[in-house]
């Protein structure tokens with residue numbers, strides 16, 4: 001049989017920066033690419049080590065901090081200036097220093113992020129306080145997820161870093177657009193809930209926003225009859241393609257890929273119903289034939305991607321921190337910036353509950369489906385011909 005051929009991936013998405021291997025076997029950004037990145041974010045630069053390996057996540061109970069919050073937000077918003085980005089999704093907030101919030105303020109942060117989906121905080125000190133502070137902060141909200149494939153700062157595993165751009169190659173040579181809506185790591189038994197993003201090297205020429213789509217509104221827009229069909233369906237979310245993609249481009253797989261089955265209509269611990277499928281990781285609907293599943297999923301992916309009237313863009317400034325609830329939005333990077341420039345985004349995210357359709361099932365354990373099929377390349381990578 002002819003070997004499988006993998007398409008070239010657009011370098012701009014995951015970075016054309018020059019890499020090298022240091023004395024400890026870590027793959028790091030080489031000096032000539034480092035020189036293009038602000039000095040104050042050195043500690044956030046991505047590193048990879050092929051020896052780093054973890055077991056699949058096991059079930060743990062999750063108690064949503066938002067359930068403890070005062071819904072009047074006295075600790076979070078007492079001195080804040082807020083502006084809705086759209087009526088239902090996204091709030092821009094000034095006058096709050098996240099690192100200074102007390103526990104009650106952090107609970108309120110979780111609640112407001114859940115209600116508004118996306119919070120854009122200006123003038124934060126997270127970058128100057130460094131990667132360890134970032135993760136310690138996120139620990140309050142749940143277990144800070146370790147990403148299976150992304151770059152991570154050299155001293156801290158629980159931050160996912162993407163260094164994009166830094167290439168002369170045309171980012172659109174194989175695709176007409178690079179918008180890729182997803183909900184982060186939805187393949188996990190317990191995907192991430194509250195997420196913190198900071199862009200630490202902004203392209204000077206503008207662009208590079210992050211687009212968010214409202215998954216609660218996406219559900220609400222459907223007709224009652226169509227909602228009824230979705231209520232009883234579950235979908236498989238898969239980490240396999242992401243793992244293979246990482247192998248093909250010479251990266252790491254820190255945790256063997258899992259597949260998990262989640263309800264298509266998810267109810268959060270706060271009672272919000274959301275459409276929980278995403279083009280990034282949802283692969284098939286259980287119990288449907290292949291064509292039926294593809295048609296239905298493609299409709300739902302298009303519904304989310306095309307409806308600009310349920311989306312917002314978060315625009316980055318120096319020291320902006322975007323807090324989003326990964327259960328209630330999909331998001332995508334936007335590759336409209338000058339990709340000869342470097343853009344460095346760092347994310348630390350707390351794992352949430354195992355997704356449920358009905359709250360009576362909340363915090364009931366379930367098992368990972370470890371992937372054992374033929375598609376995971378693993379050590380078969382060398383048999384492939386790379387295009």
Ligand SMILES: O=C(O)CCC(=O)C(=O)O
Pocket residue numbers: 160162184197208209210211331332333334345346347
């Ligand atoms: O780069 C962006 O704007 C989004 C990055 C992203 O999807 C993530 O870090 O999870």
Ligand SMILES: [Fe+2]
Pocket residue numbers: 182183184331
């Ligand atoms: Fe993401």
